Amino acid sequence: xxxxxxxxxxxxxxxxxxxxxxxxxGFFHFAGVRDRVVLESADGPVSIEDFRGKILLVFFGYAxxxxxxxxxxxxMGDAFSELTEEELKLVNGLFISxxxxxxxxxxxxxxxxxxxxxxxxxxxxxxxxxxxxxxxNAYYVKTAEEGSELGYNYSHSLxxxxxxxxxxxxxxxxxxxxxxxxxxxxxxMIKQYGLG
Amino acid sequence: MxxxxxxxxxxxxxxxxxxxxxxxxxxxxxxxxxxxxxxxSPNAVAFMSITNMANRTVTIVSVATPVAxxxxxxxxxxxxxxxxxxxxxxxxxxxxETMRLSHQGYHLMLIGLKKRLKKDDRVRLVFRLKDGSxxxxxxxxxxxxxx
Numbered sequence: 001x002x003x004x005x006x007x008x009x010x011x012x013x014x015x016x017x018x019x020x021x022x023x024x025x026g027f028f029h030f031a032g033v034r035d036r037v038v039l040e041s042a043d044g045p046v047s048i049e050d051f052r053g054k055i056l057l058v059f060f061g062y063a064x065x066x067x068x069x070x071x072x073x074x075x076m077g078d079a080f081s082e083l084t085e086e087e088l089k090l091v092n093g094l095f096i097s098x099x100x101x102x103x104x105x106x107x108x109x110x111x112x113x114x115x116x117x118x119x120x121x122x123x124x125x126x127x128x129x130x131x132x133x134x135x136x137n138a139y140y141v142k143t144a145e146e147g148s149e150l151g152y153n154y155s156h157s158l159x160x161x162x163x164x165x166x167x168x169x170x171x172x173x174x175x176x177x178x179x180x181x182x183x184x185x186x187x188x189m190i191k192q193y194g195l196g
Numbered sequence: 197m198x199x200x201x202x203x204x205x206x207x208x209x210x211x212x213x214x215x216x217x218x219x220x221x222x223x224x225x226x227x228x229x230x231x232x233x234x235x236x237s238p239n240a241v242a243f244m245s246i247t248n249m250a251n252r253t254v255t256i257v258s259v260a261t262p263v264a265x266x267x268x269x270x271x272x273x274x275x276x277x278x279x280x281x282x283x284x285x286x287x288x289x290x291x292x293e294t295m296r297l298s299h300q301g302y303h304l305m306l307i308g309l310k311k312r313l314k315k316d317d318r319v320r321l322v323f324r325l326k327d328g329s330x331x332x333x334x335x336x337x338x339x340x341x342x343x
Binding site: 063064065066067068070071073074102103107108110111114115139141143145146147148149150153154155156157158175 | 231233234235236237238239240241265266268270272275277278279280281282283285299303305307308340341
């Protein structure tokens with residue numbers, strides 16, 4: 001009788017334990033999925049988490065931006081070209097367009113890879129991009145360009161957001177950072193995270 | 197008739213020469229470049245130094261180019277940590293003033309490119325001035341430069 005009671009008690013604890021594990025797994029799993037902001041690239045869905053283990057330089061902009069955005073990407077591309085083959089395997093750039101209306105994933109692939117093959121171009125629905133930008137404290141606002149053929153434009157912050165290999169944000173570089181400054185920052189991080 | 201032909205040809209040549217000189221107008225450019233746009237970019241940007249050689253104020257009221265749907269003057273401005281581009285309707289140069297059209301201020305936008313521009317292509321830019329005259333320049337396409 002006592003033995004049966006003990007067995008039943010143990011069974012209840014096992015069931016409670018299993019249920020708790022399932023609930024906790026579900027909570028963290030779905031919380032993770034919910035938090036993972038998925039963008040669209042010409043090569044399929046892409047997210048910040050996909051670059052775990054690497055140093056990721058994120059830049060928000062738009063392809064119609066004629067001056068500032070190409071300048072930032074040009075410097076980033078030149079910096080990547082300065083890296084050794086081994087170092088290059090440890091870094092990526094991600095150009096995120098906040099102008100999905102004008103920038104398709106295909107167009108962004110062509111655009112971003114012009115600066116360097118390690119720079120991925122992606123976008124998403126406006127609300128999705130805004131959510132991701134908020135996490136990085138990247139700011140942009142659409143402005144009407146009255147009388148201009150462009151119709152609208154953007155006022156935007158100009159930072160390169162650095163993501164560490166563990167997926168955490170690791171500060172920003174100025175959008176005016178030279179290739180030499182970007183290379184120095186990347187090499188410092190490669191050393192800091194023991195990647196090299 | 198033959199006696200009249202020579203003076204008529206002379207007058208015609210003189211008129212053509214005068215027109216060519218007028219076409220050069222009061223503006224001179226230096227270091228003019230249309231930056232090669234990345235593929236996927238529908239627009240291009242042109243930088244240059246532009247000088248008003250006349251002893252009167254000159255106002256550029258519009259710019260046209262056969263390679264794009266529209267050419268516009270814009271200004272890049274930085275306010276409160278943000279960068280923004282603003283459409284500029286006209287650009288006025290005082291006598292002998294040189295203005296630098298660059299990434300840091302005024303620049304010329306070629307919007308809605310009709311074809312992909314590549315390094316060493318030539319692009320015709322036609323500036324229309326307030327007095328109704330036009331000034332044309334052939335500007336080369338340069339590889340995008342760092343700044």
